[in-house]
Amino acid sequence: MSAxxxxxxxxxxxxxxxxxxxxxxxGDLYAAAFQLMKLLPAQFVLQRALEQGQLTERSTVIETTSxxxxxxxxxxxxxxxxxxILVGDTAIDSHLRRxxxxxxxxxxIVSGQAARTGGIQQARLDRVERIxxxxxxxxxxxxxxxxxxANAYGRVAExxxxxxxxVDALICPVGSGSSSTGIAGFLRLLWPDLVLIGVDTPGxxxxxxxxxxxxxxxxGNGLLPKVLDHSLFDEVHWVPAGDAFAMTRRLHADHTxxxxxxxxxxxxxxxxxxxxNPGGTVLAVMPDEGHRYQRTVFHDAWLRREGLAGVETPRExxxxxxxxxxEDRWSRxxxxxxxxxxVVDLRAAVGTR
Numbered sequence: 001m002s003a004x005x006x007x008x009x010x011x012x013x014x015x016x017x018x019x020x021x022x023x024x025x026x027g028d029l030y031a032a033a034f035q036l037m038k039l040l041p042a043q044f045v046l047q048r049a050l051e052q053g054q055l056t057e058r059s060t061v062i063e064t065t066s067x068x069x070x071x072x073x074x075x076x077x078x079x080x081x082x083x084x085i086l087v088g089d090t091a092i093d094s095h096l097r098r099x100x101x102x103x104x105x106x107x108x109i110v111s112g113q114a115a116r117t118g119g120i121q122q123a124r125l126d127r128v129e130r131i132x133x134x135x136x137x138x139x140x141x142x143x144x145x146x147x148x149x150a151n152a153y154g155r156v157a158e159x160x161x162x163x164x165x166x167v168d169a170l171i172c173p174v175g176s177g178s179s180s181t182g183i184a185g186f187l188r189l190l191w192p193d194l195v196l197i198g199v200d201t202p203g204x205x206x207x208x209x210x211x212x213x214x215x216x217x218x219x220g221n222g223l224l225p226k227v228l229d230h231s232l233f234d235e236v237h238w239v240p241a242g243d244a245f246a247m248t249r250r251l252h253a254d255h256t257x258x259x260x261x262x263x264x265x266x267x268x269x270x271x272x273x274x275x276x277n278p279g280g281t282v283l284a285v286m287p288d289e290g291h292r293y294q295r296t297v298f299h300d301a302w303l304r305r306e307g308l309a310g311v312e313t314p315r316e317x318x319x320x321x322x323x324x325x326x327e328d329r330w331s332r333x334x335x336x337x338x339x340x341x342x343v344v345d346l347r348a349a350v351g352t353r
């Protein structure tokens with residue numbers, strides 16, 4: 001028997017999953033579909049920290065997460081042999097928690113709201129600081145503040161420029177802001193006219209809308225991440241949970257693409273932009289696969305209990321004059337590459353409430 005010869009090197013499981021698949025959906029609409037988007041910045045930030053000596057074999061990695069970033073960190077820390085403590089909230093369901101703990105992570109769940117602005121996310125950050133104080137060599141990746149998270153997406157931009165002669169519009173769900181800032185920031189170096197459309201959800205404060213309960217977790221934020229560059233965005237859409245869930249299921253039914261609800265929100269906006277801009281190549285970023293949502297988004301009984309079954313998604317968004325006017329419906333605002341302060345202060349400048 002001849003000896004087995006390896007013609008191509010095999011890859012690490014993390015390396016094999018960090019980049020998205022580029023998928024043609026219909027017409028001029030494409031998807032950058034990640035298995036787990038947050039795996040890319042988790043790997044990038046920890047590797048850079050090791051190279052720079054900020055992270056050593058004596059360090060404990062401590063971070064806040066609502067789920068997907070924590071899973072990315074757990075996978076990378078397991079491969080590197082690093083202890084990991086994750087501070088989350090009830091968005092981390094029992095199935096995900098078991099998976100995180102099986103990968104060696106300790107999970108600390110925050111159940112109450114913080115007293116000051118920031119809500120549950122600020123409460124998680126406060127607990128991270130308390131846990132850090134009990135460790136000699138803590139390392140916190142800082143997904144909301146560390147600009148290395150945006151830099152990680154240079155690899156995605158490179159993949160896009162190698163695959164498309166031109167992308168006219170990029171549809172990005174926005175949570176921490178690192179993926180939209182990173183991908184669009186790099187692409188604009190080659191394609192300065194690229195239209196960046198941010199996808200947020202009602203209840204999120206990211207783009208100046210009223211703070212409130214977010215039924216669509218993983219999208220939007222209760223605080224303002226420092227990594228988010230508002231001045232990159234041409235327009236912003238707010239997609240409510242019912243629309244996102246319905247479009248997630250439609251994405252699966254129409255294209256057999258099994259993704260999470262933030263991807264459904266991006267799909268809704270991508271379809272709309274394609275209809276209104278024929279001939280322009282549109283790429284929608286889709287952050288994670290649908291396995292985590294089989295007992296929620298893909299479960300009819302759960303949708304009925306939540307009052308979200310049978311939602312008929314509107315064909316057009318409501319145009320709003322200012323983010324402060326946002327209600328719980330799919331809405332669109334022309335951001336025009338301004339800073340958040342410029343947009344929020346615009347209302348005061350014209351003397352309206």
